[in-house]
Amino acid sequence: MFLRKAEPWLDGSTLGEHLEESGVSRRSFLEFCTEMAVVLGLGSAAAPSVAKALETQKRPTVIWLEMQECTGCVESTIRSEAPTIGDLVLDVVSLDYSETLMAAAGHAAEKARADSMAKNKGSYVLIVTGSVPTKEDGIYCCVAGKTIRQHLEEAAEGAAAIIALGACAHWGSVQAARPNPTGAVGVRDIIKNKPIINIAGCPPIGDVVTATVVHYLTFGRLPSTDREGRPLFAYGNRIHDQCSRRAHFDAGQYVEVFDDENARRGWCLYQVGCKGPATYSPCPIVQWNQRTSWPIGAGHPCIGCTEPYFWDTMSPFYRRLPNVGGFGVEERIDTIGASLAIGAAAGVAAHAGMTVLHQIRSRKNMKQLPEHAPASPEDSNNG
Amino acid sequence: MTTGPARPPARLPWFDTRLPRMRGDITWIYLWGAPLRVSHWLAAVSLVVLFGTGLFISFPFWVSAGEASGHFLMGRFRFVHFLAATVIVFAGIIRVYWLFAGNQFERWPALWPFTRANIGHMGAMLKSYLTLDPKIQPHFVGHNPLAQVAYTAIYVGTTIMMITGFTLYGQSNPGGFFFTIFQWVPGMMGGLQGVRVVHHTVAWLYPIFFSIHIYLAIRADYIERAGVVSSMLTGGRFVASHEKFEDCDLGDHPSVPWHTGEHPTWVKPQ
Numbered sequence: 001m002f003l004r005k006a007e008p009w010l011d012g013s014t015l016g017e018h019l020e021e022s023g024v025s026r027r028s029f030l031e032f033c034t035e036m037a038v039v040l041g042l043g044s045a046a047a048p049s050v051a052k053a054l055e056t057q058k059r060p061t062v063i064w065l066e067m068q069e070c071t072g073c074v075e076s077t078i079r080s081e082a083p084t085i086g087d088l089v090l091d092v093v094s095l096d097y098s099e100t101l102m103a104a105a106g107h108a109a110e111k112a113r114a115d116s117m118a119k120n121k122g123s124y125v126l127i128v129t130g131s132v133p134t135k136e137d138g139i140y141c142c143v144a145g146k147t148i149r150q151h152l153e154e155a156a157e158g159a160a161a162i163i164a165l166g167a168c169a170h171w172g173s174v175q176a177a178r179p180n181p182t183g184a185v186g187v188r189d190i191i192k193n194k195p196i197i198n199i200a201g202c203p204p205i206g207d208v209v210t211a212t213v214v215h216y217l218t219f220g221r222l223p224s225t226d227r228e229g230r231p232l233f234a235y236g237n238r239i240h241d242q243c244s245r246r247a248h249f250d251a252g253q254y255v256e257v258f259d260d261e262n263a264r265r266g267w268c269l270y271q272v273g274c275k276g277p278a279t280y281s282p283c284p285i286v287q288w289n290q291r292t293s294w295p296i297g298a299g300h301p302c303i304g305c306t307e308p309y310f311w312d313t314m315s316p317f318y319r320r321l322p323n324v325g326g327f328g329v330e331e332r333i334d335t336i337g338a339s340l341a342i343g344a345a346a347g348v349a350a351h352a353g354m355t356v357l358h359q360i361r362s363r364k365n366m367k368q369l370p371e372h373a374p375a376s377p378e379d380s381n382n383g
Numbered sequence: 384m385t386t387g388p389a390r391p392p393a394r395l396p397w398f399d400t401r402l403p404r405m406r407g408d409i410t411w412i413y414l415w416g417a418p419l420r421v422s423h424w425l426a427a428v429s430l431v432v433l434f435g436t437g438l439f440i441s442f443p444f445w446v447s448a449g450e451a452s453g454h455f456l457m458g459r460f461r462f463v464h465f466l467a468a469t470v471i472v473f474a475g476i477i478r479v480y481w482l483f484a485g486n487q488f489e490r491w492p493a494l495w496p497f498t499r500a501n502i503g504h505m506g507a508m509l510k511s512y513l514t515l516d517p518k519i520q521p522h523f524v525g526h527n528p529l530a531q532v533a534y535t536a537i538y539v540g541t542t543i544m545m546i547t548g549f550t551l552y553g554q555s556n557p558g559g560f561f562f563t564i565f566q567w568v569p570g571m572m573g574g575l576q577g578v579r580v581v582h583h584t585v586a587w588l589y590p591i592f593f594s595i596h597i598y599l600a601i602r603a604d605y606i607e608r609a610g611v612v613s614s615m616l617t618g619g620r621f622v623a624s625h626e627k628f629e630d631c632d633l634g635d636h637p638s639v640p641w642h643t644g645e646h647p648t649w650v651k652p653q
Contacts (some may be wrong), residue, residue, distance in 0.1 A: 236557055252447045252456025278575035313574040319477045322576050337587025348598040355602055358515045
């Protein structure tokens, strides 16, 4: 554990010097680096490189813009693994502006941000949480007399990279759910010319944020991502394939209602709407709040919060499949499909009965016809 | 073709009254190539298996008791589902090959019977089905255009099922073959849950199609007495010389027996 002294990180000094001054032991620092290397999928052998890259790091600047959001992502981030490492991250990223965390307020805070952006133009990292409202010229979210869209565009101008933190920042999350009254969109819909990484989740796991920042500091670039812009080291696998309850899925052991005996036994939550089979996230491995637990571990089905537009695509959260639009809320595919199938079978049966009756009648009539002419000579050839 | 002395025509007392009277020659013509028939039955079996196991996967109605280590129920159902999926893909490959190598009734253009005349025939077929009147029904050597539209819809539906099915299958191995080649699918259908909904919805096509298809095949056999049910086993059906077909004029065909005087023989439409 770190025992931090309140030593300010001076602009000229490296992170290594700063940690030494703050009383952080070399062992604690290496432990942290090893853990980050493992989270990043580099393996513990990469820890020395991570440590070397981090300790020689000059104090980088981070601007944290909070837009249309609930601050849950900030809460989650400052709860990464151990509080001291959360501190370290906040030190490493040297937050010059963050509405939830900064001490300054009003004009002083805005000035600090403007100064920092001007001074570090082209080199700072922009972390964004929350979505951007676009309807009515974006008046649904204003800070310091300007819409948040203007703030975002100004801040993105000089950013080296953008970390879109949380479901809002990339897909708009709950604000963008149908009918999306404020016209909320994610950062990627506004800013097209900067590298954006998508730390998905509502909220994302703090350690994933930390590891992404460490990756950026170590390698000088954002980690490789999947098609949705999510870092592969964290979002490379499905929850379903890493789940501690997977054995119950394969065995055919399911919770049928939330308070049944099977729920007490910790069986699979597939039947009560778990979206683990459709969700890519490191939740089962990294878990939350110092590996205390995670939603499925606590008996709640996954709601798929790391997937695109999950409020619309993953709901209803306690059913396995989404509702079908246009048929009314209560109508579901199985009802419609089964009715059609039964209807087809019933129609077939009715039609068959009528066909048989019709044929019997017409063949009776045929019987009354006179005998047809005897077979012609050619016919008699036919064996 | 018979050799030897001519035999007298059959004179069974019940023959003239119990069976519909046919005038003129009847002959058996070869229509459906072996690859088509093989792919038909492979598809029939695998689709039944796929629908049954798919129902269980979507709603596991049996729950196993005891330790998880003692059971592999869902695992087995999924295994059989995926196994049947490989069979339907195999059947699909054969069918696609036969779309290019088959005869005029099996080839690619036959899947799209949307000519002006055929649309009229579709109306006549529908009317005949609704009024139960076989006399107003147009006759076809191959499929009637209404049936062909249903089969084409099943081909399209099965293609959708294969794409969505293998997309979902690929998710267990991110970065693997199926995951990579079907990467474009979830985005198009609104995420993996959207893919699941499509897969689940199109699946209902099969029980609807099965009941109608099996019924209409048996009904056609019952009314027309042309052996169309067994045509999917033997490859051929019977035609009578007085029948007029909309899709193929057998009267002008050089190898049809009532033209050559030979009987019986195989007629292979070109």
